[in-house]
Amino acid sequence: VVMDEVHYLADRFRGGVWEEVILHLPDSVTLVSLSATVSNAEEFGGWLATVRGDTRVNVEEHRPVPLWQHMMVGRRMFDLFADEPTKDVDPELLRRTREQTRSAAPRSRRGRPPRPAQRGPSRPDVIERLDREGLLPAITFVFSRLGCDAAVTQCLRAGLRLTTPIERAEIRRVVEARTADLDPEDLRVLNYWEWLEGLERGIAGHHAGMLPAFKETVEELFARGLVKAVFATETLALGINMPARSVVLDKLTKWNGETHADITPGEYTQLTGRAGRRGIDVEGHAVVVWSPGIDPRQVAGLASTRTYPLRSSFRPSYNMAVNLVAQMGREAGRTLLSSSFAQFQTDKSVVGLAKQVRRNTEALDGYREAMHCDAGDFAEYAAIRVEIKAREAELARSGAAQRRAAAAEALDRLTIGDVIRIPSGKRAGLAVIVDPGRQPTGDARPLVLTEDRWAGRLSLSDMSTAVQSLGRVKVPRNFNARSPQARRDLASSLRASTLRDAPGDAGPRRRAGDRGRSPAAEDPTLRDLRVRLRAHPCHACADREEHARWAERHQRLRQDTDALAKRVEGRTGSLARTFDQVCAVLDERGYLDGETITPAGRQLARIWSESDLLVTECLRAGIWDDLSPAELAAALSALVYEERRPDDRAPRTPGGAVADALAATVRIWAGIEQAESNHRLEPTRRPDPGFAWPVYRWAQGEPLDAVLSSAAVQGAELPAGDFVRWCKQLLDLLEQLAQVAGDTSPVGADGRAAAAAIRRGVVAHSPVS
Secondary structure, three states, X not given: OEEOOHHHHHOOOOHHHHHHHHHHOOOOOOOEEOOOOOOOHHHHHHHHHHHHOOXXXXXXXXXXXXXXXEEEEOXXXXXXXXXXXXXXXXXXXXXXXXXXXXXXXXXXXOOOOOOOOOOOOOHHHHHHHHHHOOOOOEEEEOOOXXXXXXXXXHHHHOOOOOOOHHHHHHHHXXXXXXXXXXXXXXXXHOOHHHHHHHHHOOEEEEOOOOOHHHHHHHXXXXXXXXXXXXXXXXXXXXXXXXXXXXXXXXXXXXXOOXXXXXXXXXXXXXXXXXXXXXXXXOOEEEEEEOOOOOOHHHHHHHHHOOOXXXXXXXXXXXXXXXXXXXXXXXXHHHHHHHOOHHHHHHHHHHHHHHHHHHHHHHHHHHHHHHOOEOOEOHHHHHHHHHHHHHHHHHHHHHHHHHHHHHHHHHHHHOOOOEEEXXXXXOOOEEEEEEEOOOOOOOOOOOEEEEOOOOEEEOOHHHOOOOEOOOEEOOOOOOOOOOOHHHHHHHHHHHHHOOOOOOOOEOOOOOOHHHOOOOHHHHOHHHHHHHHHHHHOHHHHOOOHHHHHHHHHHHHHHXXXXXXXXXXXXXXXXXXXXXXXXHHHHXXXXXXXXXXXXXXXXXXXXXXXXXXXXXXXXXXXXXXXXXXXXXXXXXXXXXOOOOOOOOOOOOOXXXXXXXXXXXXXXXXXXXXXXXXXXHOOOOOOOOOOHHHHHHHHHHHOOOOHHHHHHHHHHOOOOOOHHHHHHHHHHHHHHHHHHHHHHOOOOXXXXXXXXXXXXXXXXXXXXXXXX
């Protein structure tokens, strides 16, 4: 058996299956595992020797296509290493970056203006330089979706063109063939023409927010050498066949979900490994764009350290547990888990973690000493500051939600002829309502005409505050917003009205003394905390803020250390113990009866989902029985969707039966979470209803524009690519649910109907990804 790309063992969805295959293969079968990115091959080989017997590890350091490392400083390109074998940094590069760093420092001599900050070359400059050097096609890794799109826009505005007329004609032919099945209106929503213009110039973006059909088109054109410059997020570095002659990194930091952190040597290796097309290029090139703060020696450290360790993702889930018990019994299941690569790695890592806990504990003692205050207990004072900060954030979120709700309600009250003031933006000023734009599903989007004769629809995102009618202007019954004459006449009536100086806010007039007051000013809890803070003896300390900085460091390190200590505590034999705890939950909830699988357990064994137990519990409770297909899709989406950047805003959801089903889902989840807490298991992820409203509207047949707009109105980021991906995952779960529930069940029939309603337009056109 040949397992190519064996690093997929680390995939949290597929990796467990790969390990099960390795563990269950007969001893007589020879196993060959291949990967170009695993740096801990000896460790992986050690595990294979333990579970499979005699194992030989072959590590080949020679790269078929040599990779040369460069840095671009200004518009000059330097080799990173003066001597490749010794990895000595080029002294000319060091001298040049020192000069650039000094020139970026502000002058201190009087009367001289400070020098402008030195920046690296623009993205168009970088691509043009690579083109002159014959180093295209190139992938520039940009660590944000918006950054990728902005980079393409910069290149287009700079007039960059990398293709010949013949190439442009072929690009258009490929694009038209790839998108022939998409609705023209959907293409408009997806900014198709701007995307096509970039492709025809040989420039494109590539990230998960793009429609799969668009991404696949970029991949085909790049592989054929028709697109020469791609700006991509790091997701392109895994699992996609898009080798390039050059790879460019214009930053060495990226957002990891919590903070901006330096990329690791392993990430650098993975990204730059794209450079050099075997059978096409004789060499590949990795280019780091210099900017103040980047040290060539840091880049050399990244480039000379080949680390991309393989980490097992094998974890016992509820579905896995019932299947293991059904196939081999509990004891054999425990033995299997104890033999996994995950457990092999876990047992080896405990020593290092325990050492880190000891080092952190010593550092905490030093932090406590540094934050000591002669005036009183500074730890107590710091705790009050933390409480104040948390309460202020909670009140700010609450206030924003109330303002959004008030603005939505105000929009819904408007009628034809009402005059409002658009508070901000390029359309700011008076406008008259010519169509209230109410829809059965909510989200009023009134059609307005402004003083400068612009006619268009407003949404909640255009209103920073609630608006009220300032008065009325007569709108002709047969008014046609497309008629220039009709718009001119109505705009003239609006300008002639006496409403220009009327106030535009919908709230009550504030007294002079009330200005600037916020919910925080009226909150008794926050007021009490601030009183306690001012009364604390440490508040008057002259070194208070210095002590506070040490207190903040102490709090962060304490949290990190506590988390490490918990990991050490639960490591040895942890997977078999977790399996026992999972089985205990299943026993309590009627899925297992000792070594026997119950009918409910047989249902669970057929649900393959991150929320497998929650899905089965909801099905057994019958909370979806009376839902329509669109309502079922909305309710079930909460078990699939997960917000990229979670916050505390409550997303809009359909009311009525869907709201009841979502509430019941949360109650069932709370019961599962309590059981998991009792057995010291990682909790099942809380249901996230953030996708319920968009998918409900899509399942009812609404156009893509309205669906994506409905997400934007509630402040959620939902690019077309994400929308399709979540729909695909929901389709998978709906089809599983229909099979498990059976043909005679209302949930089974509604599940198939919901899947059919979702599988249309851009969703039907896109393959599973």
